[in-house]
Amino acid sequence: MDALYAVVVGFLFAIGVYLILQRPLVKLLLGIAVLGNAANLMIFVSSGARRLPPPLIPDGEKVVTTPIADPIAQALILTAIVIGFGVLAFAVVLVHRVHQTSQIDGFDELTEGVGTE
């Protein structure tokens, strides 16, 4: 099962990189979104993608003795998903604004301009 996930993660990274290398800004956005998901899935797989009980200490005991799901990896992914969502939302608005103000859709068309105040 892990091998399958590894292939999926690699495939997602490949798709993300391919999309980022495309000219339109929208594909760039999609590429970044896919890359973020690939990284998240990788963390998930790396903690062992198996069906295990939640990490709760049974009544009357001090430590868990049975195998449990790793809570840290899940906490990492949750945090990363929330952050990724927020940042991606910002990027979407930014691309929209760039398109609105300068009517361009390609990364190379962005000006090398220097701002004035």
Added chain:
Amino acid sequence: MIYTNLPALVLATPLLLACLCFAFARRRRVVQWVSLLGGVGWLAMAANLAMQVHAQGTMVTEVGGWDRHYGISFVADPLGAMMVVLAAFIQLAVGLAAHARLDRKAEAFWYHGLTYCLAFGVTGAFLTADLFNLFVWFEVLLIGSFVLMVHGGSDQQLAGGMKYVTLNLISSVMFLAGCGLTYAHTGTLSFVQLAQVGIPDGPAALLVLAFMLKASVVPLAFWMPASYPAAPTYTIALFSALLTKVGCLALLRTLGLLQNEIWFTVLGIGGVLSILVGSFGLIGQANLRRMLAFSSVSQVGYIAIAIALQQPAVVALLIVNHALAKGGLFLVAGEMERLTGQTNYRDMRGLAERSPALTWAFAVLAASLAGLPPTLGFFAKWDWLSTMADRPFLVILGLVGSAATLYGMVDVYLRAFATPGEAQEASSELSRRRQWLMNVGLGSLVVAVVALSSSPVVNDPVREAGAAFKGPLVSTATEEVKP
């Protein structure tokens, strides 16, 4: 090792100030006073933290009482505490200059609150004790910087912001993947435990690349001259003084955790390339902002080489010097552009007659950036050169880099300041109150450079803080006594 809430309090202050600024966003005067007085208070708290860390040793906050290897914790070691003081000082000084330049509309759109969001992320990155939290703090400071980058929304800013956002998002994904693989290999993310196991090569490569991009080390530095110059100068001053330094500190913290020592060599080569590219890049620039951005690349090169050779004391001096000098120089550049209405420094004339104070500020900051005695920059470069004494190639490279910076700065001085000419029309006039704010903000950076210039001879807080850095944040657990 002392367990206290002080690091967390110092960290929470900018968040509180940001919330206050957002809450009173409609009342301009209130926001101004909150951001100024709050900035002073935050600087005082940070200085207090640094002094206590200096006197009593590293301080640790464990959130919720969880052991710091499992829960979220903040560790203020001497270097981290010093960097927080630096951040608070830059925030205040550049904030004063921003008050002088911002128009009503920009202020109403939450400018000051956003700078405190940025400061919150920067402080967290300086004080965090594990790799994943470092990622989170990077994201906090990035989202603040994204908004500041496009704040105002001119075409250039949007174009520059697009590049900045894209490159930083890609490096964030690499950082996140590196974190995940590190956890998969080692089962821990705490710096202290990672120092014992070591990070294997796969995640190490991702982490080093991500941090090199954030610190703008060549070959991953070209986003900076392409994006920074688009933003207003008071924003770039904040970015160039703080953001690349966060990347540098992350490199310093993590390189010692990697199993393979090849990464020191990789970073060292990156540093050499940075000095070359930055130095020769800055000579060709006609635009002052671009010239300063390329100079940042070259200065980061010096820092990268010092990190690669594991000289934390030199790193600390270089970081402080570059943050103060470059932050100040971007403010000076903003004033030069405002007074002459030109963006190309070769078109500027007669600034020495018009504003002697600005001339002095430029001279002091530029001398410190290039490393002329007796400035802080000289001591930083001197330390740098003396640790390279047995590597003639690096010595020559360092001297060439300094000479190129000096050439650029002298060129700016001769053309823009010393060449007499008819008074050019200023693009905007500052009211007396705003001019005073600008003078205080810029002046405090100049005074800081001058004041620290004497310190390497007398007593040396910066170098000492750097020298106290011992790789992973706190050594072994044996000496710790928990209350």
